[in-house]
């Protein structure tokens with residue numbers, strides 16, 4: 214069997230790794246990546262954080278496998294992904310508290326190690342944090358934190374290559390079809406990669422890639438800026454802080470001696486991504502005021518630099534697509550993870566490998582994430598999108 218994967222970011226590399234190491238699979242795996250420097254890939258531009266604090270069982274389970282692969286990366290991938298077990302602290306106002314409680318019930322049912330804390334408990338644990346306007350917090354006690362996404366990508370890629378996969382520098386420009394089936398992926402330079410199965414792991418370009426096969430998949434790029442921050446009074450905070458999500462939507466976490474932070478704009482101010490210029494206005498207008506109010510020491514915060522990347526937004530329900538459409542049954546989509554795709558790359562890659570090798574999901578049923586849900590009018594609403 215010949216499998217051609219379009220996109221060699223964390224998701225495509227994970228598909229290749231899991232397929233190449235899947236006991237039941239014997240065949241050829243080719244990954245087409247148009248930019249092996251990964252300068253614009255979401256994987257290398259991400260905040261590289263991982264949480265179990267989602268609202269859907271699938272996303273929680275994907276994170277738990279993601280965590281186990283990161284923890285075992287030295288043995289399984291031959292790299293240390295610098296995994297930090299530091300937790301997320303998601304803060305809610307009175308209006309947001311019922312949603313936090315409902316999400317927590319799903320998380321606990323899935324075995325996630327998350328505690329609900331009242332404002333007094335939060336203030337005791339994190340005395341440098343203001344709890345003004347906070348009605349409730351949810352703190353990950355284990356299995357949440359951050360890591361080095363570039364190491365994860367390189368580890369997956371190298372382990373996939375050692376197990377027999379091939380990475381080619383190629384821009385997938387189109388698909389040759391025989392009726393509904395894809396029979397080859399055609400590169401912009403004319404090279405033709407015959408395929409029994411093709412995988413769309415093109416990230417923010419997943420909608421565009423599907424369109425090249427004549428399919429409609431509601432995945433688009435959405436620009437997000439990450440600010441790198443320094444604070445001369447932030448030493449203790451850098452050591453003690455989990456990733457904090459403020460009720461305003463502003464998030465921040467320690468990174469080395471400093472911090473990184475960002476915010477997702479409301480849907481009505483979220484234009485399609487056209488460039489990679491950081492949006493500095495967001496820092497002045499939203500990020501700094503929220504952080505300075507939440508952490509008084511951050512009055513003295515200094516933005517050292519910023520970068521922007523693209524979320525691979527699913528406009529349908531802010532959840533990823535895993536599976537094929539009936540119009541092209543051997544083109545499997547694995548994209549649209551809406552800001553949580555690095556932590557889920559491991560589990561998505563394993564699920565796609567199982568689909569390809571055995572015809573169905575085995576360890577983790579992701580049938581709910583089928584792209585057919587759009588035509589059926591079904592949404593898998595993820596309430597915890599950051």
Ligand SMILES: Cc1cc2nc3c(=O)[nH]c(=O)nc-3n(C[C@H](O)[C@H](O)[C@H](O)COP(=O)(O)OP(=O)(O)OC[C@H]3O[C@@H](n4cnc5c(N)ncnc54)[C@H](O)[C@@H]3O)c2cc1C
Pocket residue numbers: 219220221222223224225245246247248251253254255256257258259260261262263383384385386414415416417418422437438439521522523524525547548550551552553554555556557558
């Ligand atoms: C600022 C920011 C912060 C984020 N923070 C987090 C976080 O904390 N935790 C988390 O889990 N996720 C986070 N994400 C989301 C995460 O980065 C993505 O969901 C994830 O990286 C998607 O992986 P991918 O492999 O699908 O995409 P990518 O890494 O973008 O890889 C897709 C690859 O496909 C290639 N490609 C596209 N089209 C073609 C084509 N036609 N032919 C050949 N190659 C093609 C591209 O060059 C690219 O390298 C964040 C994203 C951003 C932008």
